[in-house]
Structures are given as structure tokens and as C-alpha cells.
Amino acid sequence: MAGLRCALLSLLAAAAAAVWPQPQSLLQAAQGGCRLRAGSFRFGYADSSAVGPGCSVLDEAFRRYWALLFLPGLEDAGNAHSEDPCNELLVSVTEPGCDGYPSLDSSESYKLTVSDAQMLLTAQTVWGALRGLETFSQLAWRDDDGVFRINKTDVVDFPRFPHRGLLLDTSRHYLPLRAILETLDAMAYNKFNVFHWHIVDDPSFPYESVTFPDLSQKGAFHPTTHVYTARDVKTVIEYARLRGIRVISEFDTPGHTLSWGPGIPGLLTPCYAGPNPSGSYGPVNPILNTTYEFMAKFFAEVSSVFPDFYIHLGGDEVDFTCWKSNPDVQAFMQKMGFGEDYTKLESFYIQRLLDIVSSYNKGYAVWQEVFDNGVKVKPDTLIHVWRENAGTYQAEMARVTKAGYRALLSAPWYLNHISYGQDWMAVHQVEPLAFEGSPEQKKLVIGGEACMWGEYVDVTNLTPRLWPRAGAVAERLWSNATVRDLQDAYRRLGDFRCTLLRRGIRAEPLFTGYCDYEYNAF
């Protein structure tokens, strides 16, 4: 415990303006600082900017960050001095575009300068400007007299990986819309840029399909209180867009689909006990044309509802027991010459599904089993590495990239797995590129995702279980590979956690101590 106690003491002596995740380059004067006044401070567009007033993404962000800087109870009551250089942060974006969606290729780099002369944030895109605004908001600090200040600063920043995701599971427990929106807020504070929405699974089907309303009517925990309407989904997508976050939906098949069964009779494989159907159901039935007709219609809807180029198609943990028990499936295997190799049947299904989704001009991500089982996928497929116990995940990363596929890492970042103590440290120390491979292979690692599976998590415990732990993943994916000093990370993350509390995010403590502004739970 001695080491932790020392870390605590250094936390109390923390510099006023730590930033999480650590920028690529941050030069900050140690003292002084220009005064930020609620009465006069504003965000503005630089004359040189390609976007200006009316740009939804930045107009909204200016409002949000103004409120975060000067939270109720935190206003600086000092009078305005018009000559003050801190009266305005000017934002300049070089590339037009305010109404689109961020993508895997979007630039998120930015430069931020606070000098005696002016405060200036420049970025190629509005998405980069959003990242810079977040950094700016974290640079403001409060001196002993309660005055808000920002020190002379130069930041040059960009993400190490372009895909920095967080997975929420809304099937094992339903998460109310507000919990998802709050998570998107906290994601933006951490510079996450992908919300992986594992929206349906075995236990429930909360996605309200326009084409197949019975899916949620019969498959959700409750057909009206535990569903996401089309309007809810639109709300999530727009809320995310305004924060520079992509929404990648996952409709996992052919396994993990029990909840699809009640709404689409005939979709799931009837399992047999000996010569007779047992009454229970297995994965999607891959031998029927009706299956693919349904999937074609369903994914046509999904492709149009979710604007992101990528759809996550799942493909994990297919249990062959039920398929093996079914005489029609057996006959199909025979006919197709698959022998006893049910991975071939799985591949057959996935192949056809991928073709369907490709025809809608979508890209896809799949869990690693699809790759492991040798399914032929398009070269631009994202392979999502999650298995912790089937060899090392490093070996899997090597195999996936050796085969020329792009890889997403989640195996060491299952944040639903909890243990006593500061488990964020191991999460932080993960190095995604620490596997045997060529520089070309390393370039195929486009990022990773923190996963919060829902077996034991719902709205009651989601937020403190996610934050600030997921911040460790956020920093690993954004910051330079050299940012590995745990003592320093402890200090900054503890500071950032207090910031989260001030912003209304119920983030749990790292260790013994306190924040000036504790979470107001009541």
C-alpha cells in the first residue's frame, strides 16, 4: 500500500491543468495564467475558418463547453476587462463540412495555442476541433482565490489510432436512452470516437424494426418500456455525431440470436432430442432460403438506419450442438459435402450474409472467430480480437494482420470483468502493437474498443463501472505509446475523475481521497 499512498500524496499536489488523455505534445507554462471570466469569455470562429456560425457541430460544442467551463457554482464573478486576451478562443477549421458524419478516415488532429496575444484552436476538420475544445476545457484551472485561469500553452495533438471505441450491451440489460447519451458525453470527454452498440443478443431484442416490428414486440424484455424506437436510435446517432462519435451497430448472427426467434418464426434452427424436436432453438437456420430473404430485408433497414460505413456482424461463439442434432441440417451438410465440419456450415452462412451486406455498400466488422474459421471475407473487413484464453491475443493480432486484415483489439479491455483494487492500471499498460509482426502488420491495427458486456451491468452500476476505468483504454488509444508512467497517469486520471464528477458523471474513485466537488448523488 505504500506505493499507493505516495501516489495519493502526489495527487494532492497535482498541477492544476492535467489533460486526459495525454496530448501528443503539450507545452505549458508552470505559472501565472490568463483569467477566464464567465461574464466575457466566448468561443468564436476565426476569420480564416472554413466553417462559421451555423455550423451545427461547433455551435453546439461552443454551448456545451462554455457550460462545462463555467458550471453553476463555479462562475468567476470578476468583471470583464475587454483588453484581456482570454476573452475569446478562436477556432479555425480548414476543411468545410458540418453536417456529415465522422468516419474511420476523418482527421482528428488539432493545434491549440494560448499566448499573450490570443487563444487559437486550429484543426483540419470539425471533429479535430471538438478534440481541441475538450483539451481546452481541461486546461482551465482554478487558483486559490477561486479565479479561473489558463496558462500559456502549446498543444499539438492527434490520435495514435483512428478507431477508439466503447461497446455497450443493451440486450442482457436494457439501458435507458439517457444512460446511452450520458455515456456518449463521457466518451467525448475521453476522446473516444466509436460507440459500438451491441444492441441485441440472446436475452432481448430491444431494437424496434420498422420492417419487422415483431422482433421487439415479441423479443424485447417489454414491448414498450424496454425498446429503442426509431426516434431513440436517431437521437443516439445525432447526439454521437455532434460529439464526433461514430455509431457502429452490431446485429450478431448466427449465434446469440435467441431473442430473434419469437418475432420471426422459422428463423432459428429447431434443436432435436433424438428423433424429435426438443422444443428449444439454436442459432439462425443456415439451410433455408427464407433465412437469407429475411436477412436481406433486415440488413437493408439496418444499413439505412445507421449511417456509418461499418456494421458489426458478430459471428462469435456459434454453438454447433443444435445444428448437429437437426436431421435437416445433417442432410444439408451431406448435400454440400461439408462432412462433419460445422465450421464450414457457419462459413457458408456468414459468406452469404457478408455478400448481402456488401451489396448495400457497407463495410463490416466481425469477431475473430469468423477469421479463425477461415471464412472468406472482403480485404477491408475489420477483425475484432476478443478472446483471452485461446492462445494469447497477441498471437491472434499477429495472425490477423499477417493475413492482411485490419485488426481491432478488445481482448484485454473487457471492463465488465472487475477485480478488487486498481485494475485500470493493467488496462492502461496494454500495448496493442506488442506482437510479432512487420511494420506493415502494425499499421493494420486501427485501434480497439473497451467492452462493457451486460450480464452484471445495468443503469444502476454502468457509470461507476465504466468511468474512469475506460479512460485507461482511451488514453492508450489516443496518446503516444510512450505515455506509460503509472504514477503520472494516476495523478492525471484522479484529477480527470474529479472533472468528470463536476460534469455530473458518476465516476468511481481510483483510491482513498476526495474531490473538491464531489458527485451530487441526491
Place this chain on the structure above:
Amino acid sequence: MAGLRCALLSLLAAAAAAVWPQPQSLLQAAQGGCRLRAGSFRFGYADSSAVGPGCSVLDEAFRRYWALLFLPGLEDAGNAHSEDPCNELLVSVTEPGCDGYPSLDSSESYKLTVSDAQMLLTAQTVWGALRGLETFSQLAWRDDDGVFRINKTDVVDFPRFPHRGLLLDTSRHYLPLRAILETLDAMAYNKFNVFHWHIVDDPSFPYESVTFPDLSQKGAFHPTTHVYTARDVKTVIEYARLRGIRVISEFDTPGHTLSWGPGIPGLLTPCYAGPNPSGSYGPVNPILNTTYEFMAKFFAEVSSVFPDFYIHLGGDEVDFTCWKSNPDVQAFMQKMGFGEDYTKLESFYIQRLLDIVSSYNKGYAVWQEVFDNGVKVKPDTLIHVWRENAGTYQAEMARVTKAGYRALLSAPWYLNHISYGQDWMAVHQVEPLAFEGSPEQKKLVIGGEACMWGEYVDVTNLTPRLWPRAGAVAERLWSNATVRDLQDAYRRLGDFRCTLLRRGIRAEPLFTGYCDYEYNAF
């Protein structure tokens, strides 16, 4: 996971009226049930009752439980039928006394009958009546038409152990008053009857002492926002009393006292580095008369502020390093003939402290080290068994009771220790009397406590980490030793957890699933 999935299915098919913790005897008609109407239902005192209107404990409880039965949104809009036997629960208490405090010896037994003729709750004391009201509130269920009903029922109930405690640690993190009060509510729902308030420790001293205000002025995280005023403490004690809960305060010495130092110069032992003081401090300095003069005054205040007969005096984890380094302590050891045995010095201190506290006509509880180190304590001392790794706790329970002391068990119930999955099951399966010993020894086990130490817990995560996990301890301490069926416990605890959500307690899920009324987090 298959077993869990089965358990889940049985949860969905749960009977409407499970009770947690399981009563000693519960006979319940499977069907039908009398209708409870918000418009007409009331609690009343039976003519035979020794207490009546004006009895603070029951008047308040009637208000609380009426509100819990008919929560907003849950009212039954049906019209009153005056002939309905469910219009009134009559309460009869045989022993007068509404303004006192519950104690270790208080009876908490009760009988509850719901028949065609009437609904009657009888108890020896108001504390027993409170337990019966809680059971009654859990027996009400809602049929498919949304009508509240209560089935014909006979309950004969009493606790297996008289001391059923929950420890909160308000030193490692400060818990706002409201969080403590909410915990007391949830404790009452679980029939816990002791709030062990580990109020101060190394990191902070939030207790505002009237006699020594510098203790919190200089030892709290913050002298005004992170303290418990005398009024706060009174509020906690009265809130607990109205729920039949005793408040046992712990002022742990001579170790775990770093936060006492700034307020009371000279109280802590100066540590030495070689021949010179190092500037750091160790445990309370046991060789100075001023120490005992301070303790006498301080515990005089504590004894009068906290009405319970017992004070917890701590005595755990005394680190001898600092004492050993101090030449004055070394000389004292010499003078006293203690040789190199610093447990003798610890005993010397504890002995004098116990004498002081005894002189205020208080009993005391101590952590097991005080017993392990052979300190001579009064025969009625409670020995609190907490160590998991120093041999088995069962062996310690055997030693403590063999020596004739009463024992409290906490070792297997450190709920701050978390792990992935359903860890409440191991907590539930603990059998406090499963140690080698005579029937007389077993009788000396007066109960136990769930502990929620605060290293990683504050107001952001306290409630979901406590509930419903602590409920497993509550059932073990209240219910018959034979209540060990985990399948049944899973069903009832899942049901009870939904009840907690309805009552506004942010209790986390046991596993995949949902409640009709989810927690309203926003």
C-alpha cells in the same frame, strides 16, 4: 452458464410474494388474495396494544410503509369496499416503549397473520413490529390487472442472531449524510439492525468533536464540506432508531490514527530515522500521560453522543515499526520490563483505554488482534473476527469462543472485495457456526457484520456495490441455518432487488434480466 440461465427462467416465473430475508416460518396461500387499496388501506394499533398513536417509531413506520406499498405510479385506483378485511393491518405490541433505543437484547420477533377475518401483526417490542411491517410490505404483490393483493399468510419470525451489522467507512472517502441515511433505509429493508460507523481512520477525521474541534478542522478532507456535525450525527442516530437500527461508532486506536495527529499535537508517536525524528508519525503514543488524559475526555464525549451501550474501539493492525524506532518508547519498554515484545506495549495502551471506556459504563467491541495479543478484556467484550489469511476464521471463532468471549463474524463478509460474477452466493453460503466447538461456544456467536471498507468506494458506487450483495449477509444472519438453497435464494433475491429499485435504492442486478420497474437514474 447453463445453470444460471435456468435460474433466470425460474426468476421470471417467480411467485409474487417472496420475502427477503426468508422468515423462520412462512405459510402462504398460493392463490387468490385480498385486495389492498390505496384509497382505504391503513395501518392501525390494535386495542390490545401496549403502544398506540403517538408512538414515534410506529407512527413513522406506518407512514413509510404506506408510501412504500403505494408508491407513485403504483396506486390501485379501485374504489374502497368497507367490508374488505384488507382495509387495515392492526399492530399489537405487548411491551411499552417507543422512545428508547434498540439494544443487543431487544426482542425482534413478530407474528403476522392475514386471514379472511383480519390482518394482524403482533410483537413483543416496537422493534419486532418494525420487522413485521417490512415482511408485510414484501408480501403485497400485483396481479396481471395491476391490482395489489396479499394472500392468506401466517408468519412466525425471529432473527437467528441478535447482532446483524453493516460497516461503512467514512474516512477513506467521505460519504454525504444522505448516503448514510439511504443505507439505513436499505438496511431496514434487509432487517439489519446495527450500523457500525467506522467514522475516522488514517486518511481523514470527519467527526466534528465538540471537545476537540481541531480534530476535524485539521484532520478532515475539508473542514466544512467533508465533516459530520453534531447535528448530522444526531440525525443518523435518530433515523437509525426509527428503523430499529443501533449505531455503534468506531474510533479505532492506537493504529489507524494518522488523521488525529494534526488536531492533537503530541498524540501520535514521532518516528525516528536513526538518531533523529523522521518527521513522520506512527500510532498513538502509549507512553505519555497526556495521551490518556486526552482519551478520557474524548471518549467521555463519544460515550455521551452515541447512546448505544457498545463502542467499537478498533485495535487492529498496529504497526510496531515507529514505536521501535523511538528512543523514548524504547526506554519505556525497558522501564516496564516488556523486553522486545511490543504486543505488551499495545496491550498496555488498550488496557488503559478499556478502563477509561468502562468507567463511562460502556461495553466495547474490538477487532480480533486485541484478543490475539492477549489483552485482558472484560468478559462481556465483543471480539470482532475479520482476518481472512491468518489461519482460518473458523479457527479464530473457535479460539475466541473457547476463551468465553462473544464473537462477531466479518472475515468472509468484506463486501468491498469484489470479483466478477455472482459473488453474493459465496457470501450467502457462509455458516457462522461451522467451527469446532461446544454448543456453549456456538451460543457466544452473537452475529456478524458486512463490511464495506472505503478504499475504492464513495458515494458514486456505494449503493450498487452494497445492494443486493449485503442482502446475502442479512439473510444468513436473520434466517434459519437451513435456508441455503441457492436456486431459491436467487429467485427471492432477484425479486427483492426489483423491490429495492422500486423503493429508489440503486441496487445492481444479479444477472441478465429486467425488472418491471427499473431504477430511475435520471
